[in-house]
Amino acid sequence: MPEPTAVLFDMDGTLIDSEPVWFDTEVRLLAEFDFELGREHWEHVLGQPNEVSCKYLVGVSGIPLTWEQLNVKIEAAMVEQLSQGLEMLPGAKELLVELQVAGVPTALVSASSRQIVDACLGAIGTDFFRHTVSGDDVDRGKPDPQPYLLAAELLGVDPADCVVIEDSPIGIAAGAAAGCRVLAVPHAAVTVPGRPRVTRAASLDGVDLAYLAALS
Known part of the structure; x- marks a missing residue:
């Protein structure tokens, strides 16, 4: 070829x-709403566009946020984390x-x-x-x-x-x-x-x- x-x-x-950082961030944020995000959920959010993953997380957890609100929280936390370098x-x-x-x-x-x-x-x-x-x-x-x-x-x-x-x-x-x-x-x-x-x-x-x- x-x-x-x-x-x-x-x-x-x-x-x-960065994939583990994304998931750890999602685990931490959902824990603030007393929901434990287990490892079995990783495959459902791995590599997904933000809208898809956040809709899944809101649906599975039942937290009182829209997917857009959860996305804002995740992105803010990720930008702070990523700015420290990977x-x-x-x-x-x-x-x-x-x-x-x-x-x-x-x-x-x-x-x-x-x-x-x-x-x-x-x-x-x-x-x-x-x-x-x-x-x-x-x-x-x-x-x-x-x-x-x-x-x-x-x-x-x-x-x-x-x-x-x-x-x-x-x-x-x-x-x-x-x-x-x-x-x-x-x-x-x-x-x-x-x-x-x-x-x-x-x-x-x-x-x-x-x-x-x-x-x-």
């Missing part, structure tokens, strides 16, 4: 280990550097809001990406392909020539639906359904441009 024309990265759980996941920085040196364009494609994306970019490195797409920039979030189709359009490339790197089932589905090759780097507990053009890796450690070019 030829080298990818562009590489499109998810953010939470793919480049930075470590990048193994192999992520090395891959971004290699792609930058090789001149392969990249985009960041996240289900998170623009303020969350901007809060994380300082730790990741704004200069690595020619474009960023947040959940606020699309009408239909993941698992719809629109976010990845928009990123490819902004980069001026064919989605079929792109590689998407994702950790969540809905993100993997979005990348596959957009017609991209997908490298799935999921959390250990996440099951990746078999799909054409989807390859699973344990982590980004050791993943380089040659590895991406070899994806089928």
